[in-house]
Amino acid sequence: MRLFRITPALLTIPLVLGGCMGQDNIPDRAEVAEAVKPVIQLNAITMGNPPARGMDSFYKQLDELTIRDFGATVRFDFIPWDEEKSNIGMAIASKKYDFYVGGPWSDFKSFAAKNAFVDLTPLLGEVPALVKHYKGMLEQMKIDGRLYGIPQLNVPGAGREGMLYREDLRKKWQLPEMKDFSVMEQYLYKAKEEFPDTPMIIDKRYSDNLWLALTGDKYYSVAEFAVAPINDPYKVISMFDTPEYKGMVAKAKEWYDAGIVDHDILGAQENETTKTLALMKENKKPLEFNNHFGAVSNSYISALKAAYPEQEYGWMDYKFDMFPSTLFLPNTSANTTTQISIGSNSRYPEIALQFLEKAHTNQTYYNLLVYGVEGENYKLQGGMISYDGIKEENKKQAWTGLMDGYMNVPVRYPEEWQAIVDKLTVKEGPKLAEKNGVDPYQNFLFDTSSLFDELSSLETVQEQYVQPLNLGISKDIEGDLAAMKQKLKEAGIDRYLKVLQEQLDEMEKKERKQP
Structure with a gap:
């Protein structure tokens, strides 16, 4: 599997000497050394593929921020989904990166046990804004008293695992509303009948x-x-x-x-999400049986609506729709959460952690790392993220593990999907989660x-x-x-x-x- 890298030239601060400079105007050696001090580079991996356009502008804007704040630049290599475990393992073995991503979908815990990542616990005093932002949740991420990653942060509400399906076909096939297992199974069999050349479940x-x-x-x-x-x-x-x-x-x-x-x-x-999305974009498959609501909202909907504006999509949430009593306030733990870790090989773990602090607490940093460059990767309309007029290949995927429900900018979705988003994450979902209380395993780490x-x-x-x-x-x-x-x-x-x-x-x- 090929890793995509955009490697910058070494950035320096040039020393400009004016003509006819007298002896008194010559800077001392310390000033010269400081002036030509090279900017350090931090390297990171993220999942997915880079956008077709905007990366040059992305790095230009990011460099302006990180050189000013840290005397550093950050560069990302993209690892396509589908073979994430092996490729993340190879990336860790290479010891080339300062930042790694992982979670229950990778071998994160086994690598943590082998000391592949920095224990961030002693460094938390350097990032008080980050600690405050997480409101004690970082404690739940510890393994044997050690913190090996900064997790993505969910807000109360529904929208976890579920099935994406063609709502227009459900209506056409005269099936009941998607509310229970029986109707879901009817949809699967009817979909197989109408799309006989494609298995409905491939993951x-x-x-x-x-x-x-x-x-x-x-x-x-x-x-x-x-x-x-x-x-x-x-x-x-x-x-x-x-x-x-x-x-x-x-x-x-x-x-x-x-x-x-x-x-x-x-x-x-x-993880066959890439293959599934391709089949759906070719109109060869009318559903995705298992995926995360956030991934579907961020990656599937705009791509599918761009290809087939007339199609409508629905979401069968395995908790909110089927078993609402098991929906709780967010559970953040090393067992369940995608996170960003700092490699034990990193020469600059303090700066790397401070960069993560900015990413989770500064809106300019967050928007750039999650949405990309305004005008090239997304548009901002009425305070909402919009992809109107943005080609699908130019959408930037967020840095894996950085998603933060308290920093997200509302996204403008097609009408039928916006109603689902509002129900699960804005209106009914948070109320239901709060009513049910805390997950009984919220503070448990096996x-x-x-x-x-x-x-x-x-x-x-x-x-x-x-x-x-x-x-x-x-x-x-x-x-x-x-x-x-x-x-x-x-x-x-x-x-x-x-x-x-x-x-x-x-x-x-x-x-x-x-x-």
Whole structure:
């Protein structure tokens, strides 16, 4: 995979000497050294692709800010989605970058455990505005007392995982409003009938949302392999021992056999959003079964409406629409949140962290790093971000991990999508989240430091036995389930669950002591 780099020439402050300069006018050596001191360069990775236009202007504007404030420039390499885990791993191994991005979709925690990132805890005194901005949430990001990244920041509301679909087709097919699993499944089968050459689900991660759609009113997902009953969030159960897991596997097999799930899905990437968007832009696929609401709003809608202005789009939110009682105030933790880390190889970690502080607290910095250059990558109309007249290839994708709900500028969306955005993130979503209160796992971080061997073995079982079942690839569900459970037991799942339960018991004791 090719990394895209725009490398600037070394920036210096030139020393200009006037003619006929006398001895008294010659600057001393210290002044000369300071005048020709080179500007340092910080290097970062971000996901996606650079815009076709605007990067020269982007760097010009960014340099003006960062040279003034830090005596530094910042340059980004773009890593396309689809193979993010391997490419981020290669970037970390190269030790070329000051900033890395990661989260639950990468191997962030394993790299953190190998000291790939700077522990930012001792440096927080240098960035008081950043600490104040996060209002204590940085504590929730710590792993074993160490802070390895600055997270993107969500605001209360809905709009997390869900399905993007063609609302105009739902109406044409005379299906009920998209409110529950039954209608969603009807839409999937009808879509497969109308688009027979394209599987409706091509992303390996779909089983996570299938599980959520089937069990969101029954279980919380506590950690990988582990769930807890909705009415008893501190009681750990192996998800594989629940009757609902067998039902999910059966549903996955039904969809796989019907061709709704791609028969080559086992060889697919864990993130096929680029491929899905391309198929939708070619009018070959009328839905995206699993994606994040923010990603769909920022990347899909404008591209699809530019290609097909007459098409309407809807959103089936797996929490807000299906299980509103499980929608809570934002949960910021190293288990769930995309973040920006500073590499342990960085020569300038203090300056790098101060740059992140500016990015999260200064609107000029934020707008440039998230939206790009006004007039080239976006327009500002009535205090709102607009892409009217901006070609899709010229839209700039935000620096991955920087998104901040408290810094975002409202975006002008097509009418039907604007109504969805308002409902989920402005009106009903925040009220519902506030009513439900705080996520029961808001202050919980599963410490797996004593489970190194078990995690390694469980990961192997996950790839060889669990994943095929989750994706619907089975000729004998009963036999495959029995074999999988035996392999999980041999890999140490009992000890894994025991350690998790002990930590939840400790958290429950602390929660009860609080007034």
